[in-house]
Amino acid sequence: MRIGIDLGGTKIEVIALANDGREHFRKRVDTPRHDYPKTLEAIAGLVADAEQATGERGSVGIGIPGTISPYTGKVKNANSVWLNGQTLDKDLASLINRQVRVANDANCLAVSEATDGAGAGKKTVFAVIIGTGCGAGIAINGEVHAGGNGIGGEWGHNPLPWLDDDEVRFQRDVPCYCGKKGCIETFISGTGFAHDYFRLSGIQHKGVEIMQLAEQGDPVAELALSRYEIRLAKSLAHVINILDPDVVVLGGGMSNVERLYSTVPLMLKQWVFGGECETPVRKAIHGDSSGVRGAAWLWPQVLV
Template identity: 75%
Template sequence: MRIGIDLGGTKTEVVALDNDGMAIFRQRIPTPRDDYDQTLRAIVALVAAAEQATGAQGSVGMGIPGTLSPFSHRVKNANSVWLNGRAIDQDLTALLGRPVRIANDANCLAVSEATDGAAAGAATVFAVIIGTGCGAGLAINGRVHAGGNGIAGEWGHNPLPWQDVDEQRHAAEVPCYCGKSGCIETFVSGTGFAGDYQRLGGPPSTGVDIMQRAAAGDALAGMAVSRYERRLAKSLAHVINILDPDVVVLGGGMSNVDRLYRTLPALIKGWTFGGECETPVRKALHGDSSGVRGAAWLWPD
């Protein structure tokens, strides 16, 4: 049995998978925010609940909204800031009495979709989370590729490529939480999409509301959607020019916009070197469960 934990900023989820990858136990609880020790206790309790319910002991993998530094072996870059600077894998290994594997949550998405999801069997998978924030992960032959600095796939904190004058103005006016400006996250996250609609003159709205208005023929919403698609296409083309993955998988709230899968392929071609690009862009098959499933698959054998 494989146990996966998805440690998020607001909720923490556990799943237990049998040897065929079927979920045999699942539970979600609120994440104990700003309390590291309580977070550890909550994770231990979830593992215990999974093993009690199934009557079996499992390997444990966990996805976090950050990464483990390969140098200090402590968490860095986590927007759940109470995790930063902590040796969470070592602490959980001591508490659970078995090794625990940790990976970035977007890398877990990539592993899940490469294993038995929308990119099953693909050698190189680039997986994007476009929700409140924006991140990405990379799986090669079904395994996490974290890179020598532990930051492979940190796509959202590169500058939006090929910025036009309006996008340059946006970059100057909308700083990213990481301390830099012009980050892809500030343009193509759900938050960035809603903010752009408001800057165009629309009322404060959610991404879902804007998409519904665009579908109903609202011109301003339609403009915001077109701008969003173009920016996402440029951002993905930049990755394809460097990595040329076999499949791009989209997860997070904005991945549920079905129109993207019709419009992005043609738009991406306009920004890839040579103008040729047949890289499939697919919705995550496992949806919100993909990250926690990928955490379980951090133990593939």
């Protein structure tokens, strides 16, 4: 049995999977924000709950909104800031008396979808989270590609390529939380989409509300959405020119915009080198469950 933990800023979720991927147990609790010891206790409690409910002992994988530095062994780049600087894997391993595997939550999405989701059977999967923020993960042969610095897939903090005049103005006016300007995240996250609509209309709406307006034929909402599609296509073309993945999988709130799967693949050809691009762009099959499932799949499919 595999146990996966999705450690988020507001909730912690556990799942217990059989070797064939069937779900045996699931539970979530509120995250003890800004309290590292209580966060560890909450995770250990969820592992104990899963094992009590199933009567089995499992391997444990955890997805976090950051990564473990390969140099210091400590968490870095986590927006749940109380995790930064902590030896999360070692501390939890000591608490539950077994080895723990930790990966970035976007990498967990990639592993989940590569294992039994939209990228099943594909060698190289590039998985994108386009929600409040914007991140991505890479799975190669079903395993995380974290890279030598532990930041493989940090696509959202590269600059948007091939800027037009309006995008130049946008990047000047909207700095990214990371301290730089022009990051892909500021353009194609759900937050970036809503901000662009605000720039065009002067009205603040959530992404889902803007989509409803676009479906009703609102011209400003349609303009914001068409600009979003172009920016997403340019951003993905940049990745295809470097990594050339077998499939791109979209997760997060903006992945629910169904027209992206017909418009963006056609647009990719405008920016991919040579003009040839048949890379499929697919919606994550497991949706919001991909992160926690991917954490469970951090262990190999055949456990020894």
